[in-house]
Each structure stands twice: as C-alpha cells, then as structure tokens.
Amino acid sequence: MTVSVFASFYPKPESQDAFLALMAGMVRDTRDEPGCLRYDLFSGVGEDGGYHLFEIYADAEALDAHRAAAYFKAYRAAAPDLLAEPIGVLVLEPVDAQS
Numbered sequence: 001m002t003v004s005v006f007a008s009f010y011p012k013p014e015s016q017d018a019f020l021a022l023m024a025g026m027v028r029d030t031r032d033e034p035g036c037l038r039y040d041l042f043s044g045v046g047e048d049g050g051y052h053l054f055e056i057y058a059d060a061e062a063l064d065a066h067r068a069a070a071y072f073k074a075y076r077a078a079a080p081d082l083l084a085e086p087i088g089v090l091v092l093e094p095v096d097a098q099s
Contacts, residue, residue: 003060010050023041029069033069035063041053042054
C-alpha cells in the first residue's frame with residue numbers, strides 16, 4: 001500500500017534562499033529514489049503561506065529507505081536553523097485517493 005507524506009515548512013524571512021536551495025537538493029535526490037512515486041514542493045498562497053511537500057512512496061519500506069538516506073539526514077540536521085517553527089509532518093495511508 002502506498003504511503004503519503006505532507007510536510008509544512010515556515011522558513012525565517014532571512015533564510016528563504018538557503019531553505020529553497022536545501023529543498024532543491026532534496027527534491028532532486030528524492031525523486032531519484034526507486035520507491036518514490038511523487039515528491040513535489042509547493043508554495044502556500046498569500047502571506048505566511050510557507051512551503052509544503054507532497055510525497056508518495058510505494059510502501060512503508062520505501063519511506064524508511066528515504067529517511068535512512070544520508071542526504072535526508074543532512075537536510076533534517078540543517079533545516080531547523082532555517083525555520084521559524086518545527087516542520088509539521090503528517091504520514092498518511094490512502095482511504096479514497098485517485099491513482
């Protein structure tokens with residue numbers, strides 16, 4: 001069964017460029033993972049919209065492999081210094097989702 005992740009980020013104003021550079025590397029590297037079906041970064045509309053990741057993995061093992069990758073660990077170590085608040089993460093299983 002696929003596993004979806006929604007993650008929300010609110011970078012500090014002075015860290016916008018560094019945050020987007022960090023995320024560009026994450027998007028590139030994660031999309032190359034064999035179990036990654038979708039990894040898209042969105043910008044929230046309006047003031048304080050933040051950034052939001054929509055991720056889909058083939059299964060829980062693919063998500064575990066993603067989280068074990070060296071670049072994921074490096075990103076998780078670097079991100080808190082760039083953010084105004086902790087990353088909001090939801091891990092979800094589909095109930096009624098279009099494929």
